[in-house]
Amino acid sequence: MSTPVLPDPKPAGAALRVEGLGLQIGGAMILKDVDLEIAPGSLVGVIGPNGAGKTTLFNAISGVIRPTAGRILLDGEDITGLSVPRRARAGLGRTFQTSSLFPRLSILENVRIAVQAAQGGSYSLLRFPRRDDAATTQAISVLERVGLAGRLDTPAGDISHGDKRKLEIASLLATDSRLVLLDEPMAGVASGDVAGLVDNIRVMQREKGCTVLMVEHHIDVLMGLVDLVAVMYFGTIIALDTPQNIMENPTVQSAYLGTGTAA
Ligand SMILES: Nc1ncnc2c1ncn2[C@@H]1O[C@H](COP(=O)(O)OP(=O)(O)OP(=O)(O)O)[C@@H](O)[C@H]1O
Numbered sequence: 001m002s003t004p005v006l007p008d009p010k011p012a013g014a015a016l017r018v019e020g021l022g023l024q025i026g027g028a029m030i031l032k033d034v035d036l037e038i039a040p041g042s043l044v045g046v047i048g049p050n051g052a053g054k055t056t057l058f059n060a061i062s063g064v065i066r067p068t069a070g071r072i073l074l075d076g077e078d079i080t081g082l083s084v085p086r087r088a089r090a091g092l093g094r095t096f097q098t099s100s101l102f103p104r105l106s107i108l109e110n111v112r113i114a115v116q117a118a119q120g121g122s123y124s125l126l127r128f129p130r131r132d133d134a135a136t137t138q139a140i141s142v143l144e145r146v147g148l149a150g151r152l153d154t155p156a157g158d159i160s161h162g163d164k165r166k167l168e169i170a171s172l173l174a175t176d177s178r179l180v181l182l183d184e185p186m187a188g189v190a191s192g193d194v195a196g197l198v199d200n201i202r203v204m205q206r207e208k209g210c211t212v213l214m215v216e217h218h219i220d221v222l223m224g225l226v227d228l229v230a231v232m233y234f235g236t237i238i239a240l241d242t243p244q245n246i247m248e249n250p251t252v253q254s255a256y257l258g259t260g261t262a263a
């Protein structure tokens with residue numbers, strides 16, 4: 001009996017693999033031939049000037065937009081054609097550049113909804129939640145972990161910007177996401193709240209074992225947190241390296257500082 005030939009062997013190892021990703025809108029190439037491979041459990045920063053395509057890349061990976069070229073593999077599975085909810089069920093979670101919480105709902109309700117959505121259940125907002133149901137217990141345990149359990153009943157719209165970002169991270173922690181995309185989690189966060197957020201992102205990586213990809217303009221915070229940094233410039237990734245090597249990379253310096261011609 002001959003050995004069956006598999007049509008598309010899984011590339012071993014990568015939590016996320018982006019191959020030749022492109023997005024053309026009208027005549028504009030918003031993403032151009034983006035290649036990226038992220039090892040499981042790593043924390044990777046994405047930097048680049050405004051308009052470089054960072055959010056668009058996250059939109060393509062999470063399924064909010066369809067790329068016009070290339071493919072995206074999550075743990076070796078091609079997810080390029082999957083809808084946003086199917087990608088979420090496959091283990092992909094994200095936060096948005098602008099807060100996406102429900103401001104009138106309490107801290108607890110926001111996380112409970114995330115738990116229920118991840119389980120594929122209905123939101124059951126109309127039903128008065130019992131404090132001992134499984135989704136609520138799970139939500140409270142995550143909120144304890146991120147330091148928000150003291151204010152379970154406070155409306156999400158009433159908490160500080162830093163706490164809102166923590167709450168978004170708690171909502172992701174409450175799901176079974178294996179790959180999480182964080183779009184500028186520190187943007188607009190008061191300096192006193194940064195350390196708490198950094199801790200929460202570390203919990204995501206070290207305790208939950210998530211692979212984390214985060215866009216962040218606070219370069220100093222990012223460089224102290226991530227394993228690798230990807231640099232985007234005009235819709236493509238021009239470098240992927242350790243924070244130290246990125247800081248010393250002349251192509252990156254020219255892309256940021258205009259001291260030369262970036263590749
Ligand atoms: N749907 C769209 N239609 C047309 N152009 C778009 C669309 N979405 C994004 N763009 C353009 O694509 C480019 C990349 O935008 P994107 O928001 O991804 O940049 P970014 O790197 O996240 O920037 P920032 O750091 O400011 O958040 C910009 O020039 C933007 O105007």
Ligand SMILES: [Mg+2]
Nearest residue numbers: 054055056097
């Ligand atoms: Mg952006």
